[in-house]
Amino acid sequence: MDAATAEGFKQAMDYERGRKAPPENFPSLPDIPGVRYTNPEFLELERERMWRRAWLYAGHSDQLPEPGSWFLTRDPGAPILVVRGLEGDIRAFYNTCQHRGAPLVAEMSGESRGFVCPYHGWSYTLEGKLVAVRDRRDFVDLDFSCRSLVAVRCESIGNLIFINEDPEAEPLAQHVAPMAKEFEQYQFGTLRLVDSRSYEVECNVKVLLDAFLEVYHVQSIHQKTVARFLDHRGMVITLWPNGHSRMITPNSRPEWQDPGTIGMPKIATVTEVPANNNVSYLIYPNFVMPPSDSGVPLLQFWPVTDRSCRVVSTWIGPDYDPAASNPLWDTRIANWERILYEDLQFAPQIQESLESRGFRGMPLNYQERRIYHWHEELDRRIGLNQVPPDARVAQVLGDVVEA
Structure with a gap:
């Protein structure tokens, strides 16, 4: 001012x-x-x-100190996984395996090179891509490209991380423009x-x-x-x-x-x-x-x-x-x-x-x-x-x- x-x-x-x-x-x-x-x-x-x-505060980037760091938030109502990728970018996904809906993580925070569902072993990268399925031979026409983790909008104001479950929501920067x-x-x-x-x-x-x-x-x-x-x-x-x-x-x-x-x-x-x-x-x-x-x-x-x-x-x-x-x-x-x-x-x-x-x-x-x-x-x-x-x-x- x-x-x-x-x-x-x-x-x-x-x-x-x-x-x-x-x-x-x-x-x-x-x-x-x-x-x-x-x-x-x-x-x-x-x-x-x-x-x-709505755009909702999820956490601070200090909670993701290294590539592969992640934390889980349930405050928005749904369990959402916030993760720092290998290139340092921050993404968010529903904590939901695309096979039978099991949670990928049970703890509130941790570090990983990827995510493996503890129920049936489906494996995902930090970018949410499905890369491995146990007994793949038994699936008919399973398209990995269609089975990525479901992303949640994730944008930041400095070190403040916000998420939004609405994929059509206006960008966070535009949303807070009067205060920016x-x-x-x-x-x-x-x-x-x-x-x-x-x-x-x-x-x-x-x-x-x-x-x-x-x-x-x-x-x-x-x-x-x-x-x-x-x-x-x-x-x-x-x-x-x-x-x-x-x-x-x-x-x-x-x-x-x-x-x-x-x-x-x-x-x-x-x-x-x-x-x-x-x-x-x-x-x-x-x-x-x-x-x-x-x-x-x-x-x-x-x-x-x-x-x-x-x-x-x-x-x-x-x-x-x-x-x-x-x-x-x-x-x-x-x-x-x-x-x-x-x-x-x-x-x-x-x-x-x-x-x-x-x-x-x-x-x-x-x-x-x-x-x-x-x-x-x-x-x-x-x-x-x-x-x-x-x-x-x-x-x-x-x-x-x-x-």
Whole structure:
């Protein structure tokens, strides 16, 4: 972000702090129907039309250190094998032998020169090509060229690997185009994998996704942590096409610096706004990233069942040495986890309430418009005429840029 852009954000923050009501042209947001969090038919449409056709974060290239390295992910719902080829390229395949559907690997990661199905011995290269079949003489007209592993779209932003089960999906670079220029400053191609851990939570995945799209809750549940330094009333939002969005929340005191980052290596190219404020990006549908100039947390929210989900918290950072213990990182991740637990604490009880007769829908305010934007995009991906009438969200904000 150049100086003019930074000055524009400062003016926008001043406007937000001083306003007495939403902007005059801001529409009244209809309630988000409660059935979107509980109705099995709607949630099945969500899985088929959105989750299985979306660009989803699979992992970091540090998980594939050598040619032949691979890891298995089940987070998208299907078991998908991500592998680094002999030439260094990264591909993804369903972990499914083309003979009888047996899994090619059972562990979560490893190294191999190829894959041999443990059930009947069919063998594949790292490029997914079938090269050997036991007792081939007993097969009639078996065409190896038609029996390769089924590929899954696999593309990267720097060292961040994304997959998409939809072979017709637009390229990842085109999908995130509104954010691409800003992402350059974070040098994702140089940041190392620091830590990753996951949390199982008994609620629909959207309960937690919603919470990470606003700061309206900060003064209530983060009183002893981020509420001490965040100025939520100065928060500025940008809505982008494809459901993506960005939220920039200023610090209460301009000179404030996170004590947990003092002494840590810096990403020298990070510009003024993200270095001195709290920026959070959403890559639709489930990738939340609040970067800083000393490290970047990556949050993913995965549906497990209709009423349970998994939150994955990953950290990447500059000049990180996986072989050396760094107490600064230990402290920082512990502080981050404390804040994360504050966000997760009410989720199971919220789910219980969503399923009761006491909940009918969500009346969202101007601060919460990223949530409404997310839901509008979900209906567009399902198909506006395919969403059950009692679950529909009116297209009020629309697929437009808001700065």
